Amino acid sequence: MKFTELNLPDLVQQGVVDAGFESLTPVQEESIPLALAGKDVAAQAQTGxxxxxxxxxxxxxxxxxxxxxxxxxxxxxxxxxxxELVVQICKDAETLGRHTGLKVQPIFGGVDYEKQRNALKDGVDIIVATPGRLIDYFKQRVFSMDRVEALVIDEADRMFDMGFIKDLRYILRKLPPFEKRQTMLFSATLSAQVMELAYEFMDLAEKVQIEPEQVAAEKIDQILYHVSRKEKFALLLGLLKKESGVERVMLFVNTKAEAERLNGLLNANEVASALLSGDIPQKKRMRILDQFKLGSLTHLVATDVASRGIHVDNVTHVINYDLPQDREDYVHRIGRTARAGATGRAISFADEETVYQLADIEDYLGEKVPSEMPLDEDFCFNYKRAIPKRKKPPEKKPAGDGQKRRRRRRPRRRPGGKPGENSAGDKDKSSGGGAPAGGGEKD
Structure with missing residues (x-):
C-alpha cells in the first residue's frame, strides 16, 4: 500500500514526502488505518x-x-x-510534523530541568517522555493530563524490563478514562504482562501482530567467530581493516570496565571511537550520538543501554565484542543495522566465557548463527596498547576552619638543666609546674 492511498491530511502528507516514505511497512499497513478510524491498537513488530x-x-x-x-x-x-528513544521520536516527529504547526516537547531526566519546565508552560501539543521526570512536573502542577486525547506507549515490553510499570500505572490512572481517549501500544513482544496492561487500560484494543519469518531483522549478514579472550582485540582490529564498506560501527560489550578498555585500545590505534554507557552525562551522550550520526565518529562502543532507542542511518556493522547475557539483547543489538530495508553485517565473538550464551541465543532465534574459526591472516597482533590514565594525587586535607596548623615548639633545655626548665632556669608552662614567666602575669 502507498501512503497516498490513506487519504492523509495535506499537512501530514507533506511530512511523509519530506521523510521519503512511499510504501507502508506491514505494521504501518495494519495499524494506521485502525488508528485513523479511532480504534485502540496493541501492535507487535520487530525493531526497525x-x-x-x-x-x-x-x-x-x-x-x-x-x-x-x-x-x-x-x-x-x-x-x-x-x-535516547525520546530524542529519536522527537526527531522523527520534527520531520513528519513539520507542516502541521503542532508543538512536540521532549521530557526526560539528566538535562535542562528549568528549560523543559518552561517549555511546558509556554504551550505544547504532544509530550514525548520517560516516566520519571514527567511525574515530577505533574506533581508540581506544571501541566495537567485532563486534555489528553491520545496516549502511545512505545517499547512496552522494555517498560516492564526496566521497572517502569509502577510509574506507568500511576500516569495511566491520572489520564482521562480509556473510553474518552485513544490508546496505542507498540512492543517487540506482546507478552502476557503487556496484554494485561492492554486489557486494563485500553478500550477493546485491536491486536496487530506482525510475525517475522525470522526473529532477527532481515537483510543482516550474521557471522560468529570462536576466539580466545586474549586474542579478541587482535581479531577485531584485523577484521576492521579487512571488512569492506565500513562506515559506522557499533561495538557492544557487557560491562562498563570492558567498554572503557576497548575504547582506549581503539583510540590508541587511531580508530575514531567514543564510549556510550549508562553513567555518561546526558549532554555528553547526545553530543556523542550527534558526532556518530554526522560521521566525525565512525565507531561507537556501547553497553546495552544503547541497544534500543537509537536509530542512526547507515550503521553498516554491529559487532558483539561480548555475546550478551540476555538472548533478546542479541536481537536488539544487531537491529541497530539493516534498518528501514537497508542491509547490514553483524559480527559476534564467542570467547571461553561468553560461548555458553550461544545455545540460548540460537534457541531464541530459531536457527544457528553461522560460525567459523578465524584464519591467521584475520588477526592483527601488531597493535598499540592503550596508555593507562594517570591517577590524580590525593588532595591534601585542609587544616580545618581555614586556619594553618601551628607546629608545637619543644621546650628548650639549658645545658645541664633539668627537663622542663628553660634557659632562664624557669620551668616551662607545658610541664605543668611553677608560675608563668614575666612576673606571673598571664598572656
Whole structure:
C-alpha cells in the first residue's frame, strides 16, 4: 500500500514526502488505518519496522482533526523507556510534523530541568517522555493530563524490563478514562504482562501482530567467530581493516570496565571511537550520538543501554565484542543495522566465557548463527596498547576552619638543666609546674 492511498491530511502528507516514505511497512499497513478510524491498537513488530512513523502519523491526523489550540496542557502523550528513544521520536516527529504547526516537547531526566519546565508552560501539543521526570512536573502542577486525547506507549515490553510499570500505572490512572481517549501500544513482544496492561487500560484494543519469518531483522549478514579472550582485540582490529564498506560501527560489550578498555585500545590505534554507557552525562551522550550520526565518529562502543532507542542511518556493522547475557539483547543489538530495508553485517565473538550464551541465543532465534574459526591472516597482533590514565594525587586535607596548623615548639633545655626548665632556669608552662614567666602575669 502507498501512503497516498490513506487519504492523509495535506499537512501530514507533506511530512511523509519530506521523510521519503512511499510504501507502508506491514505494521504501518495494519495499524494506521485502525488508528485513523479511532480504534485502540496493541501492535507487535520487530525493531526497525516503522512503528514510530505509524503512531506519529496517526497522532498528527487525530490532533489536526480535533482543531483545538495549543495550550500548556498536552493533547497527546507518548511514553518511552529511554532518553535516547525520546530524542529519536522527537526527531522523527520534527520531520513528519513539520507542516502541521503542532508543538512536540521532549521530557526526560539528566538535562535542562528549568528549560523543559518552561517549555511546558509556554504551550505544547504532544509530550514525548520517560516516566520519571514527567511525574515530577505533574506533581508540581506544571501541566495537567485532563486534555489528553491520545496516549502511545512505545517499547512496552522494555517498560516492564526496566521497572517502569509502577510509574506507568500511576500516569495511566491520572489520564482521562480509556473510553474518552485513544490508546496505542507498540512492543517487540506482546507478552502476557503487556496484554494485561492492554486489557486494563485500553478500550477493546485491536491486536496487530506482525510475525517475522525470522526473529532477527532481515537483510543482516550474521557471522560468529570462536576466539580466545586474549586474542579478541587482535581479531577485531584485523577484521576492521579487512571488512569492506565500513562506515559506522557499533561495538557492544557487557560491562562498563570492558567498554572503557576497548575504547582506549581503539583510540590508541587511531580508530575514531567514543564510549556510550549508562553513567555518561546526558549532554555528553547526545553530543556523542550527534558526532556518530554526522560521521566525525565512525565507531561507537556501547553497553546495552544503547541497544534500543537509537536509530542512526547507515550503521553498516554491529559487532558483539561480548555475546550478551540476555538472548533478546542479541536481537536488539544487531537491529541497530539493516534498518528501514537497508542491509547490514553483524559480527559476534564467542570467547571461553561468553560461548555458553550461544545455545540460548540460537534457541531464541530459531536457527544457528553461522560460525567459523578465524584464519591467521584475520588477526592483527601488531597493535598499540592503550596508555593507562594517570591517577590524580590525593588532595591534601585542609587544616580545618581555614586556619594553618601551628607546629608545637619543644621546650628548650639549658645545658645541664633539668627537663622542663628553660634557659632562664624557669620551668616551662607545658610541664605543668611553677608560675608563668614575666612576673606571673598571664598572656
Amino acid at each position: 519496522t516503522g512503528k514510530t512513523a505509524a503512531f506519529l502519523i496517526s497522532l498528527f491526523c487525530k490532533l489536526l482533526a480535533s482543531g483545538k489550540r495549543t495550550s500548556n496542557n498536552p493533547r497527546a502523550l507518548v511514553m518511552a523507556p529511554t532518553r
